[in-house]
Structures are given as C-alpha cells and as structure tokens.
Amino acid sequence: xxxxxxxxxxxxxxxxxxxxxxxxxxxxxxxxxxxxxxxxxxxxxxxxxxxxxxxxxxxxxxxxxxxxxxxxxxxxxxxxxxxxxxxxxxxxxxxxxxxxxxxxxxxxxxxxxxxxxxxxxxx
Amino acid sequence: xxxxxxxxxxxxxxxxxxxxxxxxxxxxxxxxxxxxxxxxxxxxxxxxxxxxxxxxxxxxxxxxxxxxxxxxxxxxxxxxxxxxxxxxxxxxxxxxxxxxxxxxxxxxxxxxxxxxxxxxxxxxxxxxxxxxxxxxxxxxxxxxxxx
Amino acid sequence: xxxxxxxxxxxxxxxxxxxxxxxxxxxxxxxxxxxxxxxxxxxxxxxxxxxxxxxxxxxxxxxxxxxxxxxxxxxxxxxxxxxxxxxxxxxxxxxxxxxxxxxxxxxxxxxxxxxxxxxxxxxxxxxxxxxxxxxxxxxxxxxxxxxxxxxxxxxxxxxxxxxxxxxxxxxxxxxxxxxxxxxxxxxxxxxxxxxxxxxxxxxxxxxxxxxxxxxxxxxxxxxxxxxxxxxxxxxxxxxxxxxxxxxxxxxxxxxxxxxxxxxxxxxxxxxxxxxxxxxxxxxxxxxxxxxxxxxxxxxxxxxxxxxxxxxxxxxxxxxxxxxxxxxxxxxxxxxxxxxxxxxxxxxxxxxxxxxxxxxx
Numbered sequence: 001x002x003x004x005x006x007x008x009x010x011x012x013x014x015x016x017x018x019x020x021x022x023x024x025x026x027x028x029x030x031x032x033x034x035x036x037x038x039x040x041x042x043x044x045x046x047x048x049x050x051x052x053x054x055x056x057x058x059x060x061x062x063x064x065x066x067x068x069x070x071x072x073x074x075x076x077x078x079x080x081x082x083x084x085x086x087x088x089x090x091x092x093x094x095x096x097x098x099x100x101x102x103x104x105x106x107x108x109x110x111x112x113x114x115x116x117x118x119x120x121x122x123x
Numbered sequence: 124x125x126x127x128x129x130x131x132x133x134x135x136x137x138x139x140x141x142x143x144x145x146x147x148x149x150x151x152x153x154x155x156x157x158x159x160x161x162x163x164x165x166x167x168x169x170x171x172x173x174x175x176x177x178x179x180x181x182x183x184x185x186x187x188x189x190x191x192x193x194x195x196x197x198x199x200x201x202x203x204x205x206x207x208x209x210x211x212x213x214x215x216x217x218x219x220x221x222x223x224x225x226x227x228x229x230x231x232x233x234x235x236x237x238x239x240x241x242x243x244x245x246x247x248x249x250x251x252x253x254x255x256x257x258x259x260x261x262x263x264x265x266x267x268x269x270x
Numbered sequence: 271x272x273x274x275x276x277x278x279x280x281x282x283x284x285x286x287x288x289x290x291x292x293x294x295x296x297x298x299x300x301x302x303x304x305x306x307x308x309x310x311x312x313x314x315x316x317x318x319x320x321x322x323x324x325x326x327x328x329x330x331x332x333x334x335x336x337x338x339x340x341x342x343x344x345x346x347x348x349x350x351x352x353x354x355x356x357x358x359x360x361x362x363x364x365x366x367x368x369x370x371x372x373x374x375x376x377x378x379x380x381x382x383x384x385x386x387x388x389x390x391x392x393x394x395x396x397x398x399x400x401x402x403x404x405x406x407x408x409x410x411x412x413x414x415x416x417x418x419x420x421x422x423x424x425x426x427x428x429x430x431x432x433x434x435x436x437x438x439x440x441x442x443x444x445x446x447x448x449x450x451x452x453x454x455x456x457x458x459x460x461x462x463x464x465x466x467x468x469x470x471x472x473x474x475x476x477x478x479x480x481x482x483x484x485x486x487x488x489x490x491x492x493x494x495x496x497x498x499x500x501x502x503x504x505x506x507x508x509x510x511x512x513x514x515x516x517x518x519x520x521x522x523x524x525x526x527x528x529x530x531x532x533x534x535x536x537x538x539x540x541x542x543x544x545x546x547x548x549x550x551x552x553x554x555x556x557x558x559x560x561x562x563x564x565x566x567x568x569x570x571x572x573x574x575x576x577x578x579x580x581x582x583x584x585x586x587x588x589x590x591x592x593x594x595x596x597x598x599x600x601x602x603x604x605x606x607x608x609x610x611x612x613x614x615x616x617x618x619x620x621x622x623x624x625x626x627x628x629x630x
Contacts, residue, residue: 008564031479034575034597038588040600047577049564053495060563080482080600101305108309115599116317127458132452133393142400154407155563156429158414179326202329202420207428 011086015071019049022074025050030059035074035084037092037119039067044094046071049080061111067117068095077099083107093117144192151219158201161220163192164229167213174214190242197227200217272298273315276477277611281310285388285615288625292603294616296611306599306607312629319589324350324559324580327589328422331576334591335627337380338569340373341540342627343422348502349565349578350424354557359550360522367541369412369419370503371534375446376405376572378527378534380618381622384456385524388619389466394456397551401449406441416545426552438540441609443535450535467521471605474518479581483601485572486526487621491518497568508540523620569594571622595621595628606616 008048026032038045048061059104063071063086075081086107088094093114141202144235170187182198183205185191199221206214234242274297281289287297289310293301316328331346332339334546344366350357355575358366381397412431421429431439457463473483475492489512490496496512498505513529515522559580565572579588598621605617 003575030480033573034577034592036577036588036590036592038579038590040579040581040587045579049575051566053493054493056497056500060564060568078482079480080597082600083596103307106309107307108312110309110312115314116320128456129391129393130398130457132397138395142403154411156414157410158420166418177326179322181331196437200333200418201415202418203331203414203428204326204329204420208422 004047009057011060012064015063017066018061018063019072019074019077021049022050022077025059026077029054030062031085031119032074032080035081035088037088037094039092042067044092046088046094048074049068067093067099070095070097072097073099090114091116133229144248157218158203158216159194159219160201160217161194161199161203161205162215162217163232164213164215165192165234166238167211168192168234170213171210173208173210178207179204184229190239191231193229193231195227195229196221197224274302277612279618283615285384285619286564286625287624288623289600290618290623290625292606292614294606294611294614296612301606301609301614303530304493304603306603308599308625308629310629311626313626314627315589315630316588319586321585322584323584325424325555328424328585329420331589331591332418332420332573334609334630335593335624336625337377337624338373338571338574339417340369340413340419341421341569341574343419344370344503344593345460345565345567345569345574345576346578346589347422347424347578350559350580352563352565353559353561353578354424354555355579356553356555358426358553359548360504360576361430361548362551364541364545365427365431365551366422367504368431368538368545369409369421369539371538372405372408372412372439373419374570375531376400376409377622378403378531379405380526381527381570381619382453384567385616385619386463389614390461391462394453394463397449397453401446401453404446408442410437410438414589425555426550428551430551432547436545440539440542443538445533447535450531457524457528463524464521466484466616467524468519470520470613471609471620472518473601473605477604478518478601480602481604482597483572483621484570484597485570485622486523486530487572487598487601489514490522490526492516495573497566497573500566502565502567503542504541508537508546509539520616521622527622558584559586571595571624572598589625591630593624593630595624598623599628 010066025092030052033049035048044065044067045057046063073085077122085096085099086103090107164198170185172185175183175185180200182195184193201217206216273450274295277294277296279292279294282284291307293305296300315330315334319327321391328343330341333404334342350371379398379402386394405559412435413552421427422585473491478488478491478493494512494514508571513526515525530555557606562579563578574594575592580586602621607612
C-alpha cells in the first residue's frame with residue numbers, strides 16, 4: 001500500500017478567526033469531517049476536523065474558550081455541520097449563534113439541558 | 124435485464140430441509156468458547172474483589188466475611204472482563220445463554236463450610252500474630268523510652 | 271403546482287429497524303423538503319465515558335452498535351494504543367483485520383436483505399439472511415459471541431484463532447462465495463430489482479463532498495475514499511483498491527456493497543495466508559494514557575471517528591464517537607428532495623442507517 005497514516009495536524013485558533021479559516025480550508029480542497037466539544041478544566045475545547053480525501057490528511061481547528069463566549073456557526077459555509085453544532089449546543093451548552101437549522105435543544109430527547117456541560121461539574 | 128432470475132433458487136429452497144432449528148424443542152449446539160454466562164468455582168475464590176472493580180456494569184458483589192459471590196444475571200453483559208481479571212482463574216465463561224425471566228434476580232454462591240472454617244482459622248491466626256507483633260513492638264518501645 | 275402538505279415518516283416504519291423521524295414536505299407526490307429529527311434512542315455513552323476507566327471503556331465502545339460492534343471496539347483500542355505508543359503484535363493486527371472483515375460481510379448481507387425486503391422481494395431477503403447466518407456462526411466459533419465480540423483490549427486481542435478454526439473460516443467462505451454469486455446475479459440483473467433501483471436518488475460528487483457523506487454511500491457517487499487505505503490494523507500489508515462507482519443512484523450503492531462482499535472475502539483469504547505464526551497476542555499496558563488522538567477507520571457504513579483525550583488519569587477526559595450515519599443524514603435529506611414519496615423508504619434504506627449508533 002502506498003498511503004501511510006499522515007500526522008494529524010492541530011491548529012489553535014481564536015473564535016473570531018473560525019469562519020475565515022473554515023472558508024480557507026474549504027477553498028483549498030478540504031472537506032468537513034466532524035466537530036466536537038469537550039469540557040477541560042472549566043473551558044470548552046471545540047475541535048473542527050477537516051479531511052483531504054486525496055492525501056487522507058486530517059486538519060483540526062481547535063478553539064479554547066470560556067463557557068460564556070459566543071461562537072459563530074459554520075453552517076452557512078459547510079451545510080454538513082448542522083447536526084454537530086446542534087449536538088455541541090445541546091450536550092455542552094456551547095453558545096453557537098445562527099445555526100442554519102436550529103433544533104433548539106430538541107435534537108436528542110433528553111430531560112436535562114446541557115448534561116455534559118458546566119452545570120454538571122458544579123454539582 | 125432478466126425476468127425470474129431468482130426462480131431456480133426459490134424452487135430449490137422449496138424442497139430443501141429448513142435452514143432454521145425448532146429452537147425450544149431442539150437443543151441448540153454452541154461452539155467451544157461461546158460466551159454464555161459466568162460460572163465460578165467458589166471454593167478457589169479468595170474474595171479479593173478484582174472482578175467487582177473490573178465489571179463495567181457493576182453486576183457483581185463480593186462479601187469477604189460471609190464468603191459469598193453474588194452476580195446479577197440480568198445486569199451481566201457476558202463481556203468476560205472479570206474472567207480476564209481474576210487472579211486465581213476461578214471464573215469461567217460457560218456455554219448457554221441466560222434465560223429470560225419475569226423479574227431480575229441475583230445468584231449468590233457461598234463457599235463450602237470447610238473452606239469457610241479454614242479461612243476463619245487463617246484469619247484468627249493472622250490476627251493473633253499481628254497482636255503478638257504489636258505487643259512486642261510496644262514492649263520494645265517502652266523499654267527504649269526507659270533506657 | 272399542488273398544495274403543500276407535511277407527511278411524517280417514522281419513527282415507526284416498516285423499512286426501519288430503528289427510530290428516525292423525517293418530516294416530508296410534499297407537493298402532490300413529490301417531496302420538496304425533508305427535515306430529519308433523531309434522538310429517540312439517545313443513551314449517553316459519551317457521558318458514560320467520564321465514569322469508567324479506559325480499560326472498561328472497550329466494552330462500552332463495543333456496545334455502541336450491534337452490527338459494527340467489533341470495529342467500534344477496535345477503533346477505540348487503536349486510538350488509545352496510539353496515544354500510549356503501543357505497538358500491537360503482528361498476529362493481533364491480522365486477527366483484528368480478519369474479524370473486522372467478517373463483520374463487514376455480515377453487515378453488508380444484513381443490509382442487502384433489508385433492501386430486498388424494502389422493495390418487496392421477500393425470498394431474496396430470506397436468502398441473504400440465511401447466508402449471513404453462516405458468518406454469525408463463524409463469529410461465535412472464533413470470538414465467542416454472535417454479534418458482540420469482546421475480544422479487543424487495549425494492547426492487543428484476548429483470543430487467538432487457532433489453525434483448524436482458520437481452516438473452518440476458509441471453507442465456510444468458499445461456500446458463502448458460491449451462494450453470493452447466485453444472489454449477485456439476482457441483484458444485478460433481475461428486472462424487479464432494476465426497476466426499483468436504477469436512476470433513483472441520484473447525488474453528484476460535489477453534493478456528497480459538500481454534505482460530508484462517507485462510506486459506500488459516498489463511493490457510489492465517485493468519491494474515491496476508503497479509510498482502510500490508511501493502513502490501520504494489518505491493512506497496510508494487504509492489497510486492495512476502493513470500489514468506486516460514478517452513477518450515484520441506489521443501484522450503484524447496492525453494487526458497491528455487493529462488490530465489497532467479494533472484496534472482504536478476498537481480504538480475509540489473503541490475511542489468513544499471511545498471518546504470522548508467532549503466538550504473541552498482546553503487549554503489556556503500563557500507566558495511563560496522556561494525550562489526544564483522532565482515529566479514523568472504515569466501518570461497513572463508512573468512516574467513523576474516534577476522538578480520545580486523556581490526561582494521565584485512568585478516566586478519560588473525553589471520548590467522542592462520530593458514527594457514519596451521523597455524517598450521512600444531511601446528504602440523505604438532500605437526496606430525498608424531488609423524489610416520489612413511494613421511494614422514500616427505499617432511499618432511507620440505501621444509506622444503511624444505524625440510528626442507535628448515531629445517537630450513542
């Protein structure tokens with residue numbers, strides 16, 4: 001086999017640069033793979049992964065922010081991100097504004113709001 | 124494009140023996156190593172509790188003093204992690220799945236009286252030795268204080 | 271132009287084994303918009319990851335999905351092994367490959383059966399599942415479970431497949447191969463099948479890339495991607511090329527999965543031929559993982575993501591599973607536009623939806 005696992009690239013960015021970088025990556029032939037949130041030491045870590053299916057490379061944008069900051073939605077650029085952003089919003093309570101198709105915390109039918117978010121750690 | 128492509132196969136199936144078994148009437152045959160349920164040879168158990176800590180589901184309970192090993196058969200997911208973790212290798216994975224029932228129930232296995240008595244004896248001796256050692260230490264300490 | 275009305279599809283529907291709900295906005299018989307909603311079977315497995323230690327989590331990860339159970343366990347283990355820098359023995363890698371391909375065969379056969387059931391060909395459905403039964407028996411013979419294998423652990427595999435069992439696999443695969451050739455000609459040539467599948471639900475390569483679809487669904491539209499090319503497990507020592515079609519319709523999706531069955535059989539034969547004789551199955555695991563990794567692997571339904579982040583404690587900070595169906599649903603809704611309402615059930619089936627693992 002000729003293709004070997006390329007190193008996963010991780011790029012730290014600010015929340016305000018997100019849309020710009022996503023647009024640049026999309027222009028250079030990457031496609032959106034996944035987005036997820038994690039709560040590490042009281043801060044949100046948001047990862048947006050993009051992959052290049054020609055070289056099998058994986059490029060991840062990482063935003064570390066406090067739990068109150070608003071993050072712009074990337075669904076205008078990448079329609080595929082709808083579910084991922086709704087999930088981040090619902091499970092962690094990440095404040096994402098202007099999602100194309102906002103389920104308003106009704107993506108999963110769960111009773112709690114933001115069960116994996118900040119509220120849980122305070123308990 | 125062809126019509127009735129599957130007809131020969133369907134006709135063949137019509138005259139073949141059934142591919143399924145009449146399950147409850149006919150005993151199923153499990154291959155060697157099938158993960159059905161957990162079995163314990165309780166007299167080899169040392170009540171260390173490794174299986175309790177390993178179980179991803181919290182289906183196991185061990186009582187060291189009473190010498191019992193309890194499993195909630197309906198919580199057990201038959202993953203075999205307790206079997207892997209057991210230091211005395213007294214847990215086994217046996218063939219045959221847990222049969223369904225109207226309510227959840229636990230199975231408790233108790234060590235035989237001889238083993239329990241031997242363990243009690245061992246504990247008593249250990250406690251005695253510990254007490255002796257402690258007394259000796261204290262005596263030594265008080266002597267040192269005097270000296 | 272007719273009046274618009276909304277028809278709910280699911281969560282209970284004859285073609286769906288699992289609950290997914292789609293609101294179909296229809297004009298006469300044509301679907302103009304589809305709004306999906308999931309969430310009926312959310313189990314919170316990612317939340318559970320914060321309560322179990324990383325060795326127990328293998329069994330949690332495996333139970334994400336009943337059909338691609340083995341590959342979930344493998345993906346999680348490979349991610350943790352990568353963080354800890356463990357080099358798994360070669361025999362364990364080959365065993366993982368063999369099991370992964372066996373579960374791919376059984377998953378694709380399940381799907382082909384459901385598809386046949388979806389377009390009303392009951393006989394073919396029974397035939398597919400009857401062949402699948404032989405593969406399930408192989409699972410139980412080699413791993414001990416018919417669907418949930420529980421043979422993976424961080425650092426290797428628990429069980430070995432001994433020599434005579436490998437021979438059993440080979441002889442069973444020969445039988446399966448012969449039987450598959452019969453149903454292949456039915457799926458590819460029969461008029462009933464072709465009239466339901468040809469030219470239905472076409473998606474272009476650009477649409478697939480925009481909407482992020484993965485797996486056989488994407489390959490049917492000409493996206494040349496197969497995560498096995500990354501060479502995880504023992505795939506770097508086996509030779510294969512991704513099967514790609516340019517048609518982008520339901521027939522192409524059926525074609526891809528059918529051909530992948532034969533590809534999997536070939537891969538298993540090759541892996542059994544090359545399997546090393548040394549008996550090492552695992553490497554000892556010392557300490558706790560510290561770091562993070564994105565693991566990608568090709569499941570029967572497509573590319574799955576495992577994100578593991580650990581900070582030197584036995585309990586992981588975050589485990590995230592992105593299953594293929596989660597990525598395929600946006601593309602599904604795009605595909606449903608401008609189709610007849612009678613085709614909706616079939617189109618939903620062609621992405622091979624696995625809703626329980628989507629919601630984890």
